[in-house]
Amino acid sequence: MLTYVLRRVGLGLTVLLATLVASFLLFFAGPADPAQAMCPEQRCSPERLTEIRENLGLDRPLAAQFTEYFGGLFVGRDFEFAGDVVHCSAPCLGMSFLTKRPVSEEIFSRFPATVLLALGTVVVLLAVGLTVGVITARARGSALDRLLIGGSQVFGAIPYYVVALVFALYATRIHGILPQAMPLSDGLPGFLAGLIAPCLLLGLVYSAGYARYTRSAMIETLATDYVRTARSKGLDEVTVVRSHALRAAIGPVVTILGLDVAALLSGTLVTEKIFEIDGIGKLSIDALARDDLPVIMGTVLVTAVLVVTLNLVVDIAYSFVDPRVRLS
């Protein structure tokens, strides 16, 4: 068991290190010139460009830049902007070229929106997915089953961003059935109300898959002997379904949920862009549009850490549940 855990943790660490090196090479040794991006309207004299490069340390050897960045992750580092020294405390992911604030601060200030969006989505997807899965498994083969499963199949097959766009345009902007998104700075009630529409939509889209997993797992467990035993000893149907059948069926669903939560926490680029929610996803898209390399790299790193960690947690948790996994 311990070897398995250690091996998985080791693998996760190599993946994180590779992500760090790869994204550093891609963004800082790549052809994009951060100094150009920092110039207003991209019109700077060559002297000014050299000055900016020196300021950012871009003229130094790549290895030195990398060690500095890597060191900053653990002990923090100081930056100099036009004479002012700004301290960036660990974990330092660099400074945003545009706002001149530490990237980690930028990312953490956007986290509440993304986390709340993910939470709301999980609530909706579990409520809808499990309910539909249980109902269709019990009414297997009926018209209701075909309608719900067929409907979720069709709904899940349409490109997500098209569904989201049409929903956002018509439900929140033209007809105003659901409130539009508001920044957190305008007050909590408005902000939370604005999250209803995206949570509802994301949850419904994700729930299609969960309904199908739950349905097939429930069909299996409902046919087992222990469910028959539970019924024959006179338990009421609700207890049989909830405590005997669903509990056994929910294992694989939890595994998939772990991975989906990682994806949700890394920022849902499309959802946050379409509904204009100030989360991680929108931060990275905005940074891309403005060549703000440290912010892009920071979000890539932070999301990679999230995904790797949650993958690890799910795998290890699963190996406790199912001992066969450890042997592979």
Place this chain on the structure above:
Amino acid sequence: MSSPGATDALTQTSVGAPARFRDDSPLAPPTGRSGRSPGQVAWDRLRRDKVAIVCAGVILFFVLVALFAPLLTSLQSVDPVTGTRADPYTTHTELLDLNGFPSEGMSSAHWLGIEKGLGRDLFARWAYGARPSLVIGFAAAALSTVLGVTFGLLAGYLGGAVDRAISWVTDFFLSLPLLLLIVAVVPIVELRFGERGSLTAEQTSTIRFWIVMAVLVTFGWMALARLVRGEVVSLREREFVQAARAIGVPTRQILSREILPNLVGPIIVSASIAVPAFITAEATLTFLGAGLVEPTATWGRTIADAQNSFRSYPLWLWPPVLSISALVLALTLLGDSIRDAFDPTTRC
């Protein structure tokens, strides 16, 4: 040792619902299918699947639209104001009013009206717009399938250090935030081909097309590689492969003649699911600003432009929205049907 007939009877009773058998599938006697390959069985089942036929029809419609886009566009009549037939690229500001809105709606010269702002013909842009979606969808699916099968075969059959290396790369790629990374990589790769502003719009557009394709393929092969590797690891130890190895068949032939034919089902299924996924990915990237760019006519581009005027000019938004939804839906449902056709547990 039970005969095939006995096994069938056993599975039927254990499933316990002979009445649920779909009436369109044959309750073929075991002797009737003993000589057919899994591919033939799947093909027969697919031909009887009504959903699959309808989906294939929808896909064929869009393929024909893409192939004959110039012909379809030339069927529109000559515009009385410009005196020319519409094409997808020429701008006609003379057809717009002072606010940039088209001065007339649908007409015989412009079946879907004209674009706000630039006055280009929307039917022509819709018909030509089917091309990049289909080309990227099918080409990227084909290329990533080749990559995935190759890596999966090598990792699974050779084992050892090769397996560890390929599996590590697979795990590495799968744990990256792919959409974010792709959105970030596309403009960076583009700068390799020339500084901003040094290329014409057409050149940029063509370069973007190939970059998007390459990036989608680069990040799209992992799931299949993992699947193929798992299958190969178990096939490698089977008697017929060991027999082939024992009589000295070269590795290349073992892979292509003994192992690959056993993987046809999963590979076809995975490729058919990949096509709609890549079409969606391309349209999503285009919408986020990291996909295809003007002047190439694409549905994703039209949707991104039209969403800002959806209130006053919904006709601009709806044709590409409905088309891409119908195309991806048809491809996905056809993929599901193909998977069911290859799946022995749903076979009756």
